[in-house]
Amino acid sequence: MSLSDATAAIAYAWSLAAVESIISTGGVGDISRLLDRIATAPSTAAALDDALRTNCDDLLQQTVAYLKREYVR
Amino acid sequence: MRLATSATAAFLLAVSSCAAADTIVLKNGRSIEASNVTEDAAHVTYQTSAGELSIPRSIVARIDRGDFGPFPASHGAADALVSAPQVQPVPGYEDVERLAVHDKAVDSAYLARLDSDALAGTAVSIARVAAAHHAAAQFLLGQGDTDAAIAHYRRALIFAPDNIGLLLNLAVLDIRENQFTAALGPLEHARRVAPDSADTAKLMGWAYYSTNKIDQAIDEWKRAERLRPDPEVQRAVEKAERDKAEEESYREGETAHFALKYYGGAAPGLARGVLRALEEDFRNLEAQLDYTPPEPISVILYTEQAFADITRAPGWVGALNDGRLRIPVQGLNDVTPELARVLMHELTHSFVGQKSRGHAPVWLQEGIAQWMEGRRSNAAAAALGAWPRRCLSWKVPG
Numbered sequence: 001m002s003l004s005d006a007t008a009a010i011a012y013a014w015s016l017a018a019v020e021s022i023i024s025t026g027g028v029g030d031i032s033r034l035l036d037r038i039a040t041a042p043s044t045a046a047a048l049d050d051a052l053r054t055n056c057d058d059l060l061q062q063t064v065a066y067l068k069r070e071y072v073r
Numbered sequence: 074m075r076l077a078t079s080a081t082a083a084f085l086l087a088v089s090s091c092a093a094a095d096t097i098v099l100k101n102g103r104s105i106e107a108s109n110v111t112e113d114a115a116h117v118t119y120q121t122s123a124g125e126l127s128i129p130r131s132i133v134a135r136i137d138r139g140d141f142g143p144f145p146a147s148h149g150a151a152d153a154l155v156s157a158p159q160v161q162p163v164p165g166y167e168d169v170e171r172l173a174v175h176d177k178a179v180d181s182a183y184l185a186r187l188d189s190d191a192l193a194g195t196a197v198s199i200a201r202v203a204a205a206h207h208a209a210a211q212f213l214l215g216q217g218d219t220d221a222a223i224a225h226y227r228r229a230l231i232f233a234p235d236n237i238g239l240l241l242n243l244a245v246l247d248i249r250e251n252q253f254t255a256a257l258g259p260l261e262h263a264r265r266v267a268p269d270s271a272d273t274a275k276l277m278g279w280a281y282y283s284t285n286k287i288d289q290a291i292d293e294w295k296r297a298e299r300l301r302p303d304p305e306v307q308r309a310v311e312k313a314e315r316d317k318a319e320e321e322s323y324r325e326g327e328t329a330h331f332a333l334k335y336y337g338g339a340a341p342g343l344a345r346g347v348l349r350a351l352e353e354d355f356r357n358l359e360a361q362l363d364y365t366p367p368e369p370i371s372v373i374l375y376t377e378q379a380f381a382d383i384t385r386a387p388g389w390v391g392a393l394n395d396g397r398l399r400i401p402v403q404g405l406n407d408v409t410p411e412l413a414r415v416l417m418h419e420l421t422h423s424f425v426g427q428k429s430r431g432h433a434p435v436w437l438q439e440g441i442a443q444w445m446e447g448r449r450s451n452a453a454a455a456a457l458g459a460w461p462r463r464c465l466s467w468k469v470p471g
Contacts, residue, residue: 018437020449035364035428038437
């Protein structure tokens, strides 16, 4: 993996935020269902659609909204 | 994988460009990291540093899109030291394969007819049923349905129990499902049928390495090298020998779900504490993710220097899960809160990797692992929240 420290840190922060926003909406059960679907779906996008009825763009927007709502005052 | 503290501290200062990378996963288990991946009915085309390349669509199992950003699309926990060999169980039956899978579906009625014909036991009927089930399995594998693919190989083996291609393909799927002990069944049978198969030795090495039987893994990979030199197997032998040399002076501990190795000079209380913490984490993850890993998980506690020497990981990597949990613990006498978080983080990778059959994109793996260790976004959220336009411009492919 050839990430700079800074790039890696941003990516890690985004990945945590995205997972937090999923859990805040549907609980850890949504994560469990998503992983089950990822195991068998042809792509992550298909699994997101099947398990959470969302797509990557919407998840990103949901994450931004979640961060603003929860953490930005 | 867990970031070292220095990288985390750099977060608020960081502004970097982030281009999505994709991974093209081939049916033989190899993967290609690339950008700008496009596909049509016949080809998958992608960009590399060497320019634009194209491969046949038929050899591609799936394309994992990079999604949220600059993580590589695969993660150590899911990576294999060696790739799966591509073995055609019965070459020359392409007509049967076309009839078994057509119009993007398996023709179950056709397969049932071949099953029935094969009961007669003629060589041709058995070859046809093996070819048909192999085609169905490979098609289903491309669709992500590993369970159904395994079922087809098992069905075919009823009629052709000594077919090396069927046995090896079944073993590969068992290994990918982390069913390493189960994989040894077809592999041992394949060894009896064809003792000089390099592919069998390669896969046995993989299964042994994954169950922490390093000596047996090295023996098998060396045997594979003698039978058919292969740079990939040679690299696997070198890595396994590095592990072995380091671990020879290590002590061992074991619980229901873990096999632990640790430097002999380390505090005994630390090893016991690590196992206790891991067992508790195991129960928590089992309940939260509704999943139980089928095989004991291998854990190694290193001094900092040994960790760097063995893993050859970049300096910012604080711990690693490449199928074995590799944790640096130098100077610790007990499980500190920081070590407890590291253990939970790395164990989560094992659960997520296995539950998702190695298909979870890295952003999801890392997000879940951080969440499970107790990390929350508050420290970083203000900076992230200020960048919605920038972050939304990370285009997520299809």
